[in-house]
Amino acid sequence: MLKKFNILLVSFFVTNVFTSCVAQKQDKPNIIIIMADDMGYGDLSCYGSTLISTPNLDKMASEGIKFTDFHSNGPVCSPTRAAILTGKYQQRVGIDGVVTAKHHRDKGLETSEKTFAEAIKEAGYVTGMFGKWHVGYKTEFNPINQGFDEYIGYVSGNVDYHSHIDQEGYEDWWNGDEIKNEKGYSTDLITEHSVDFIKRHKDEPFLLYIPHEAPHGPFQGRLSKAEREIGWKNGAKQKDKMSEEELNNIYKEMVEVMDEGVGVVMKTLKELKLDKNTLVFFCSDNGASRKVGSNGGLRGFKSTLFEGGHRVSAMAWYPETILPNQVNNETILTMDLFPTIMDFVGAEKTKNLDGVSLKNNLVKGYHLSQRDLYWGYAGRTALREGDWKLILRNKETEPLLFNLKDDIQEKNNLASEHPDMVKTMVAKIEAWNKDVKKSVAN
Numbered sequence: 001m002l003k004k005f006n007i008l009l010v011s012f013f014v015t016n017v018f019t020s021c022v023a024q025k026q027d028k029p030n031i032i033i034i035m036a037d038d039m040g041y042g043d044l045s046c047y048g049s050t051l052i053s054t055p056n057l058d059k060m061a062s063e064g065i066k067f068t069d070f071h072s073n074g075p076v077c078s079p080t081r082a083a084i085l086t087g088k089y090q091q092r093v094g095i096d097g098v099v100t101a102k103h104h105r106d107k108g109l110e111t112s113e114k115t116f117a118e119a120i121k122e123a124g125y126v127t128g129m130f131g132k133w134h135v136g137y138k139t140e141f142n143p144i145n146q147g148f149d150e151y152i153g154y155v156s157g158n159v160d161y162h163s164h165i166d167q168e169g170y171e172d173w174w175n176g177d178e179i180k181n182e183k184g185y186s187t188d189l190i191t192e193h194s195v196d197f198i199k200r201h202k203d204e205p206f207l208l209y210i211p212h213e214a215p216h217g218p219f220q221g222r223l224s225k226a227e228r229e230i231g232w233k234n235g236a237k238q239k240d241k242m243s244e245e246e247l248n249n250i251y252k253e254m255v256e257v258m259d260e261g262v263g264v265v266m267k268t269l270k271e272l273k274l275d276k277n278t279l280v281f282f283c284s285d286n287g288a289s290r291k292v293g294s295n296g297g298l299r300g301f302k303s304t305l306f307e308g309g310h311r312v313s314a315m316a317w318y319p320e321t322i323l324p325n326q327v328n329n330e331t332i333l334t335m336d337l338f339p340t341i342m343d344f345v346g347a348e349k350t351k352n353l354d355g356v357s358l359k360n361n362l363v364k365g366y367h368l369s370q371r372d373l374y375w376g377y378a379g380r381t382a383l384r385e386g387d388w389k390l391i392l393r394n395k396e397t398e399p400l401l402f403n404l405k406d407d408i409q410e411k412n413n414l415a416s417e418h419p420d421m422v423k424t425m426v427a428k429i430e431a432w433n434k435d436v437k438k439s440v441a442n
Helices: 002-026 055-063 077-086 116-121 186-200 244-271 334-345 359-364 419-441
Strands: 030-036 065-067 126-132 150-154 206-211 278-284 314-317 326-328 372-377 380-385 388-392 400-403
Touching (some): 030 077, 055 065, 077 116, 116 126, 116 206, 186 206, 186 244, 244 278, 278 334, 372 419, 380 419
Parallel strands (some): 030 206, 126 206
Antiparallel strands (some): 380 388
């Protein structure tokens, strides 16, 4: 009898150890990164919009952390996407400007660069991406060849939301590395494929990257007619055909449909009981354009190095790990997400990243160490050093120096009052420019 009891006890112990090991395996957090396209700092209700209703993103912010000093790496699309994927300054990986459909069809993010998808796969994750790529048109640059197990979406800067034709009149809706168009409004399709991915991989750790098209042009709602067909060559002037009221109404709908999709994703996590084991980040890839959208009173817009070009709305959500109702004032760049998610999943650290992990800041409230941060685009460069920001436009134009603590709208140029500071910051910018150019050369 005693022997039988001992056998049962050993069996019980082994079973529990095995169950515990399985549970520990499943405790790896799932990772979801959601990115809006050309959405301004003031375009969400929780960031002050009274025109656009975004209850799902507002809820994410209230249940987690809302960032006030979060910045896209670039003031335009491709650079920010290269930075988030690699954890490096985009200049270091050769994507310092927009990869256009017309002039850069052979340019892209080199496969020798390690993406967060490749890094997290080494930690045992399945990876999926649904939406906008915009860091390479050729098949060799396709997400499937950059660490994503699954990919459905488009590789250009934007497509018609209904016909999925790009700016040069080419069909641009991919399943893996093959063109495979499908019917549907692009924002809804991105959500549908994302939810399907979550359901199919609910029993294993996954990383899901959801780079939305919304609210980037062409400006189309769910009931809008397709603007483009194969061979379309009318240029990106569709927004100029609308009245200001029509354009604002369509833009509002585009943001709200994206928010609706975010709600569906979050609801799916809760229904599958994955919510407490999933870290979700949300951000925009740059500020709103001059024509439409709100940058919340910040100076500048998309493509400029003023705050309106790169300070964006962002939030982090991880129930019971990240406390709710937090407002985070740390200065953060998109490239910080790569080392952050690697830290959360306990993966081996990738070397030579420019970004830093935010984990201890998000979970424990530790302050980030002081660091200099840089932006560069179209011959202009900016340096952020604490509360101070210097913008260099060209050799013929005087430097612009702002104290963002006192002058978030960048109205008062203090360069003439602090010549020594300007000299020091200019030297830092010159050194940084040389360093990132050296990286590309090597």
